[in-house]
Each structure stands twice: as structure tokens, then as C-alpha cells.
Amino acid sequence: MLYETAMKRIYSEIIQEHLHGNRQMIFIAGPRQVGKTTVARQAQGERGCYVNWDNLADRKIILKGPDAMATHCDLALLREERGLIVFDEIHKYAKWKSFLKGFFDVYGDQCRIIVTGSGRLDIYKKGGDSLSGRYFLYRMHPQSVAEILDQVLSETEIRPPSAIPTGDFDTLLQYGGFPEPYLANNKRFYNRWERLRLDLLFREELRDLTRIQEVGQVQVMAKILQYQAGRLVNYSNLANEVNVSVDTVRRWVATLESLYYCFSIRPWLRNIPKSLRKQPKIFLWDWSVIKNAGSRHENFVASHLLKAVHWWTDIGLGEYNLYYLRDKGKREVDFLVTRDDAPWFLVEVKTSGRQSLNKNLFYFQEKTEAQHAFQVAFDLEYIAQDCFSVITPVIVPASTFLSQLV
Secondary structure (H helix, E strand, C coil): CHHHHCCCCHHHHHHHHHHHHCCCEEEEECCCCCCHHHHHHHHHCCCEEEEECCCHHHHHHHHHCHHHHHHHCCCCCCCCCCEEEEEECHHHCCCHHHHHHHHHHHHCCCEEEEEEECCCCCCCCCCCCCCCCCEEEEECCCCCHHHHHCCCCCCCCCCCCCCCCHHHHHHHHHHCCCHHHHHHCCHHHHHHHHHHHHHHHHHHHHHHHCCCCCHHHHHHHHHHHHHCCCCECCHHHHHHHHCCCHHHHHHHHHHHHHCCCEEEEEECCCCCCCECCCCCEEEECCHHHCCCHHHHHHHHHHHHHHHHHHHHHHCCCCCEEEEEEEECCCCEEEEEEEECCEEEEEEEEECCCCCCCCHHHHHHHHHHCCCEEEEEECCCCCCCCCHHHCCCCEEEEHHHHHHCCC
16 A cells, blocks of 8 residues: 555654653644655554544544444454554544543543644644643654655754755755655646645635635635745735735635645744844745745745754654744844744855855844854755854855754
């Protein structure tokens, strides 16, 4: 089967570690077609039960309640090891939290549970009691430079630098990190796959998980966001473009974020005189749809950084977040990564390594007291040098810097 032959993901490592050491349910959240079901079914192997809300027969069993599900999955049978149950897309059920709470409280010691969903499992609250303390969330991202190079679970944040073949790097940048188009490495396949992905997102996900009726207008807004990736969000302009109110645009953008179409980064405020305080920057989960090279490069790095801060947080290394820096004097640095609420490193993205160091890196490093400040350039060749061994602002190749993340 496809899930038995798919390329290995780093998420398989953390899931196996979790299954051997924790009783909590595993929630795997992320975009449609990023590989959630594949990873879950690889973990399931021959020892478990797979249930998909989109399958009518499985849906009938879920609706009958936890006891019917336990019977369906043969939990009464004596086993050498606990069975594993995978609930796929169950967040589409209005009472999914009540169902999982009831099932886990009664049968949680007899099996292990993985829940996957392309809606945000940590945000949707469509009824039922809280699941707090009953699950660990892992946010699954597309392929990245570091994951292509190595899928071994690391106990530290930063990896040693490693060289990715130029062809693999270019394929990742051109076709995105979703497994199928990356592996296909074919323009015609990519065009058809991307069209299908967006159609499913707007025609199924938007319909199933929201009450939004103006699907066509949301699609127009999503297309506009492709051309505004990396810019400050201007809700008034977006509202004028799609002919709705500002409040409606805000809700639609939030909905697209919850469906993993886009994500926003907010400004860091502390220790920055006259900091910009409200406007977020918007980026896309699939950087391949961005036409402008500079914007795609910036989104590419933003996606890698978001994946890193999510991964480091989800596996328990600390609390990590991603911001940008901008003040009212229009000084700006693209990204700031914080560790346990303290600035850690700054990142400025440039297409060319021939550009001089951005003086704002010096300014904001002094103001934030961040340990590192990087100007990441896409046209520089890989260098086998640890970027994080340097504490002053420095120009680094994108392939080197990104290989040290996740």
C-alpha cells in the first residue's frame, strides 16, 4: 500500500517515542495532503484499527458511541501489546471532543490513540467537554531542507550543517514541500495536483468546517494573498477588493489560517522603541504558488522557521515563537525567533549574497539582545560551517542555515 512505501518523515520518530512512553492521545494536525494519514498508518502497522469520518460505514460506528467503537476495534481481545486506533478527520463530527473524551476515559488504558485532521485540532471547539491533559499535539509541516537530509529525532534544537544536493533544494523551492509533488518533480503533475488541492480546500474543507457561503469570494481573497505574501496585512484593502466588510475579511483570513492555507506572524514589541504593534504579516503554507522570487524566498524561510518553532515546542524542548521586527521609523528585520519568551536569533532574507549586511540587524540585535543575527542569501553555495557559532551579524547561505533547523 502507498503508506507502506512512502518516504520517511521525521514525525514517525516522535510518534514512536510517544507511543512507548506516554498514555495521552496523539493529535496530528496540519494541511491536507501533508502526510498525516500516511505517518499515522505507518505507526499503526498490523496492530490496530483505522477509522475515517469520511467513510460512511466508519461514521455510523462513531455515531453509535465509544462502546460500539471498542467492539469494532476488538479491544476485548487479549493482545501482546496495546492496539493502536487511528481516528482520521474526526474533527468534522460536531461532537468529536465529547466522543474522544468518553472513549479515552473508558478505553485509554487498553489502546493507544492517534487523531489526525486538516482542521486545527487545538482550535475547533464544536461541542463536548475539554480534552485538556488527554492529548499531545504535533503540528505536521511539509518537507524542509533539514528533514530531507535527516529524519532522526534530535535532542537538541540546532543540527550540524549538512549539504543538500542542489537539485533537491531547487525542487523543494519550486514544487513545495508536500510529499507528492516534491517526489514527482514534474511540472505537469504539480499543476494538476495544486489545482486539486485548492479545489478540495475550498469546496470541501471550507464547506465542512465553516458556515461560509461566499466560497467564490474567499477564493478571490486567497488568490490576492498569494501576491501579498510577506507583506503587512491591510484588511481594509482586502475588504475593498472582495467587496465585504473589514470584520468579514478578518474572519475569512482567520478561517484560512485554521485550514492551513496561510499563517500570520506578529511584531515583537518588547525593547523596541516605537514598535509597530498590530499589523501581522501573512505567509502561505505552500510557498510554491508564489510567483515573485523574492517573496517566495522569504516565504520559504518563514515556513522553515515556523516548522522549527512548532517542532521544538511540540517535542518539549521549550516554548518557541516566531515574530518580525518593525518600528515606526520603518526599520525592519524579517524574522525573530524567541526561546522561552526571550529573543534568540534574527533572520533577514535576501535573494543575493552580494548585498551588504542590513544595518537593521545590528540595531535590532542590540535592542533585543538576541544571540545571533543572520542574513540568509539564496545565491550562495553551501558552506560546511555552523551558523550558530557566530554571534555577530553574518551573511550565510540559505542551504547551510536551513539545514541546521528541522
